Amino acid sequence: MCAPVALKKHIKEKMDINQYKIEKEPFYKQLSNEVELYQAAYNAKLPMMVKGPTGCGKSRFVEYMAWKLGKPIISVSCNEDITASDLVGRYLLDSNGTRWVDGPLTMAARYGAICYLDEIVEARQDTMVVIHSLTDHRRELSLDKKGELIKAHPDFQLVISYNPGYQSLMKDLKQSTKQRFCGLDFDYANAEDEASIVKTEGKIDIEVANKLVKIGHTARALKGHGLDEGISTRLMVYAAQLINQGIAPIDACKMALVRPITDDADIRETLDNAIELIFG
Amino acid sequence: MTPELLEKYQQRFKCKFPQAIEAFAENLGKAMDIMPEQQVYQYLDGANFLCSIGQGVEPVLVFLEEMPIIIVTLGVDSIKSITKYGYQLARSPNKAALIPFLKSLRLISEHIKNTENLKLYFTVIDEFIDKTQTVIHGHNSLYESSGLVPLLENMSKLLAKLDLTGVSNFVDYGARNYHDAPDQQIEYFSLASHDAKSIINRERKGTTFKQIEHKLIMAKDCLWECDLPITHFSTDLDQIRIPQPYLDDEVIAVPDVYEDENSVSGLNRYRTMLSHLMSHNKWSSNLMADNYAPQMQLMVSVFEDSRVDVLAMRLYPGLRKYYLALHPYPQKGACDGIKVSTLRYRAARLSRALIDPEFDPEDDLMQEMRKEFNGLLSSGKPSSTQEMSKLGTKYFIRSRQDSDSLPTMFFDNTEVSYRDDNRCFWYHYEEYDEADEIVPNEYQNDEKIVDSADSLPPRFYDEWDYISQSYRPDWTTVYERLHPSGEANKIDQLMSKHGELAKRLKTMIEILKPQNKKRIRFQEEGEELDLDIALRSLIDFKSGQIPDLRINYSTTTDSRNIAVMLLVDSSESLNNINPETGQSLLELSQEALAITAWTIDKLGDKFAIAGFSSDTRSEVRYQHIKGYSENYGNEVKARIAKMQAGYSTRMGAAMRHAAHYLQSQTAEKKLMLVLTDGEPADIDAKDPKTLIKDTKKTVEELQAKGIYSYCITLDKNADSYVEDIFGSHFTVIDHVDRLPEQLPKVFLELTQ
């Protein structure tokens, strides 16, 4: 079953991939040589996997790279319920009958964008088999239901992000999927860089930013005590933004740094205490 | 004293025993110092009253001697209550307690402080007497409470550790449990029995280490990133000298209890003390003690302690308020330095001056030293232990006084309670064998200790006593150690022997694995177009009806979110041989365990394995075979391969300990599978029901924590007790040789 030529044209005309371009330079603090490495991988059109804990800047990095390369980027946040059709596309009903709509992956492959699948382990692994043909030498995507085979646009690149921290056996990536990507390891920036990120993103003094980072470090030391993940850079930025709103630092920290990461009363109390000691 | 007044008093004092008259003369002066005339009359009336109750002269003597001091704390109104209560005792079967009662009052009054509490205190004793006076059948008379005298004799010790509610609970426990056992009652109330110690520990006032252990460990990890373990020592008030916290290369040692001090809660005192110790760990380097005279060491310590405190406050400004609240504030002129040595007094004032910029030492030398100290630490510099040793030596030499060598030292308000003994930075050329200063905590189960390098510090668990319907606190001691390893390939061989079974299990696993999809139809947005519905909708639409928009379907998977604990009995009885196969139960258990572990691993559920056995309540062994974060690999297999059987089955304690780990797993369902070959039993549990009831209680506790317990037993006669313990959650394996097949099956059925 093939979509009528007219319809295809119709979509093509309306589809402007440039809307997915990033206009303004996103703030990204380079931490090592990751920019160069990514650039090389992009030039070779290799699929990329960015690994690292939640909120350490993976998405920001990919966004920044898209801007730097001047390429559109289509992001998908993965979750348990995401299906292959959500990525590839599906028929919808409209007044003229059924109509095919490209999913984000198809769109990126067809028109040449970076497709960023964020937190890929959240999706069920069998779903991810659809990306396989795009990630090897074939660089093609077959839309079985539509009977169309798409050759990926030369600008197309697939990027996934992956948090190895809370990998449970159920959620780990299939080996066959993993083996298709180049990997870049991310971690929270060192204290100094992290403070400067928090300062710029949260628009606060460096002294306060330093304290937020210090609190973050205390929590990271509690991993394994029942904390799955420490306090992320993202949460520190949130705390900074609250402080910017005139909230007392101690309250802002409890609200933005502690409450989101734990329900355990002992851990909460320990971190609250650390906040009080640090802010004095 | 005028002769007229003396005359008046003499007339008022009616007691004619010659010893009493003598005592009257001796104590009158003391009484008059404290009391105005009217009150002295009341005092004498009290003595007269005790003289008249027919208990001889002794009560009068004790009263005359002790009462003036008691009045200072409790007020004059206490005279009436005390004499009245004494009279009540004298008329009762507990006459013998009258003198101990009177004698104990002085020390007690220091703890109870007012007449309100005195009344409460009397109620506690009344209740005790009520519960323990024995009525002998056929006779109408009552017999004395055998524990009363020892209780009164030890009351001040109890009150030093417990508040009145605590004492009341302590008394109540003893009264209930030793009602019919006078000897044990006496032992308990003499504070000599294990139970007495455990209950005191449970009821202690203040914050106990046990209560805050977890928080303290977390504070250590997250604020100081230190891996040393924390242990605790007894601060029993009977000790001559209360030991200070300390730190060495192996351990952080802290007191077992802290009461609030100067509005700093016990927990915050622990944290503050920990900060000080950790600051040494972070910033202090070593000094050779032999190079310094002891008094010099004291002053060097002051500088070093203050330096690390200042650095800690720099790092964590919130510490300031705690340090300042807990550090003594010795007033100028508190100590004259004529009859006593002021060394410690000077040290404390100097220390205050170094950490508290607001403090004015009113002493030029101290001011100068402070300036020098601040200079060394200015603009973020950490300075060093070496520099402090120079400052300390200098201050010592320049501040030296003749009185420093006097034998009596001024001690008041000079102790910095959050600081340690500084053994962490003072080193000696020779380590002489000085006796260990740290007294082991007498309020702990301190019986034999399993010696093993791999064992963790013991943990204590309560045990349920079904007779008294209460917990025996800290009754069992669980030692956890790593299970020794054997040959991993033994397990692989066992597995290959069960190839057929493995194949069958595999199909079951495939079915259970969260890959199987379920179709959910009638979705407005979904994964796939549901053609039947879509066509119907299209027809509806074309024919002008409102179409059903739910024309998609999606699929979901049933997810498994389970954490499992496999707890395996490895008691002696497992060595029994199955006559039919010649295999021991142990070997069968190993096989079953290997296959089950393989199954659970294949399913991807979180699981841990441990073996347990016991040799009385003071030695419950918990053998770690697999932790939740470990993979099921060769290491684990090697441990299973080495499983050995011995000793008894104290199931409750082992389950509580296993639950401790299972509880902290994040999973929707938590399952504890207990594999055993017999009933809970131990050599020191003479009543066979005790441990059965305790295990039953454990199952209830676990239930409350969201843990589902299930028992698989190889004991064909288990029906008589296993149902009592586990309700319907059990399987009896009748053909033991089928265990390897049954165990994984039971697991799969439980979790599908």
Ligand SMILES: Nc1ncnc2c1ncn2[C@@H]1O[C@H](COP(=O)(O)OP(=O)(O)O)[C@@H](O)[C@H]1O
């Ligand atoms: N290197 C960095 N440069 C700029 N901002 C960063 C950097 N790392 C982290 N951030 C901040 O942290 C936030 C979270 O990062 P994000 O990329 O969303 O995390 P992730 O994708 O790893 O979960 C960002 O919004 C940004 O504010």
Ligand SMILES: [Mg+2]
């Ligand atoms: Mg010290």
